[in-house]
Amino acid sequence: MSYRKGYKAELELVHLLSKRGFLAIRSPRSGRIGLPAPDVIAIRRGKILAFECKFIGRAFKVPSSELEQLKQWERIGGAECYIAWKYPRRGWRFISLKHVLKRKGNLRKVDWSGGRTLDELTA
Amino acid sequence: MSYRKGYKAELELVHLLSKRGFLAIRSPRSGRIGLPAPDVIAIRRGKILAFECKFIGRAFKVPSSELEQLKQWERIGGAECYIAWKYPRRGWRFISLKHVLKRKGNLRKVDWSGGRTLDELTA
Numbered sequence: 001m002s003y004r005k006g007y008k009a010e011l012e013l014v015h016l017l018s019k020r021g022f023l024a025i026r027s028p029r030s031g032r033i034g035l036p037a038p039d040v041i042a043i044r045r046g047k048i049l050a051f052e053c054k055f056i057g058r059a060f061k062v063p064s065s066e067l068e069q070l071k072q073w074e075r076i077g078g079a080e081c082y083i084a085w086k087y088p089r090r091g092w093r094f095i096s097l098k099h100v101l102k103r104k105g106n107l108r109k110v111d112w113s114g115g116r117t118l119d120e121l122t123a
Numbered sequence: 124m125s126y127r128k129g130y131k132a133e134l135e136l137v138h139l140l141s142k143r144g145f146l147a148i149r150s151p152r153s154g155r156i157g158l159p160a161p162d163v164i165a166i167r168r169g170k171i172l173a174f175e176c177k178f179i180g181r182a183f184k185v186p187s188s189e190l191e192q193l194k195q196w197e198r199i200g201g202a203e204c205y206i207a208w209k210y211p212r213r214g215w216r217f218i219s220l221k222h223v224l225k226r227k228g229n230l231r232k233v234d235w236s237g238g239r240t241l242d243e244l245t246a
Contacts, residue, residue: 023200025160028151037148041164043171046201077146078169 009055009086010039016092017042020122022049036069040084048079049121057088062105070097082121087112094121132178132209133162139215140165143245145172159192163207171202172244180211185228193220205244208235217244 010026017024022042038050050073052066062083070081074097081097085107093115095107103111133149140147140163147165161173173196175189185206193204197220204220208230216238218230226234 021199023159023196025148025150025164027148036146041148043196043200043202045199046169046171048166048169048171073146073166076144076168077166079166 005055006039006053010053012086013040013051013053013084013092014042016118017049017122020118022122036072038069038073038081041079048073048077050074050077050079050081051084051094052082053084053086055086055088059106059108062100062107064105067097067101067105082116083107085112085115092118094118128178129162129176133176135209136163136174136176136207136215137165139241140172140245143241145245159195161192161196161204164202171196171200173197173200173202173204174207174217175205176207176209178209178211182229182231185223185230187228190220190224190228205239206230208238210235215241217241 014024014026017040022044024040024042026040027037039053040051042049042051050070052062052070054060073079074081082094083100084092084094086092093112095111095115099111100107137147137149145165145167147163149163150160162176163174165172173193175185175193177183196202197204205217206223207215207217209215216235218234218238222234223230
């Protein structure tokens with residue numbers, strides 16, 4: 001995934017979450033130096049969501065460094081953590097960290113299909 | 124406050140909070156376009172802190188736009204909100220949004236002195 005496409009997907013997710021009443025921000029690159037930070041964080045009434053974003057149209061493996069980051073956000077931050085996967089021409093699905101860990105980071109189309117929709121996530 | 128000095132102060136705050144066990148991030152400039160985002164956000168076990176950072180050695184007025192942003196983070200996000208004021212050669216104090224609003228955004232040295240220390244904030 002190119003940096004530019006990834007950036008656009010992150011920004012799209014931020015706006016989608018904002019429209020659903022969340023306060024959402026992208027985490028800056030500089031904030032990632034040595035400190036764990038997901039791509040996008042969203043907060044509503046004390047509920048914290050943390051996302052690593054993917055914009056990709058095939059099976060892929062989530063780097064273990066990203067899984068470790070999400071685990072920290074879940075454990076230390078108390079966040080609900082997801083891989084936010086935008087499949088080209090099919091849209092967003094949200095795969096829970098628990099599911100991703102069960103798959104050892106290997107995600108296929110069937111995992112996308114089984115993920116939560118934006119409506120389910122923000123209900 | 125120059126952009127560069129402000130940036131350095133924000134990054135310092137991120138690192139200070141990280142050392143105290145918080146997950147902390149700077150909010151990126153791009154994330155500020157049209158969407159409310161404080162300078163720094165920190166999370167620990169579901170507790171959310173939001174900060175506007177100041178690095179300044181005299182009385183100043185917090186722009187009302189920044190106060191509005193913090194109010195949104197408090198109301199929608201459920202965050203504890205502060206002006207994080209680094210006074211040159213004296214260090215950080217954290218002034219609660221409630222106090223800042225009582226002062227109508229006008230902060231003086233006495234408000235810095237009355238603010239919380241990092242220890243108090245992260246206890």
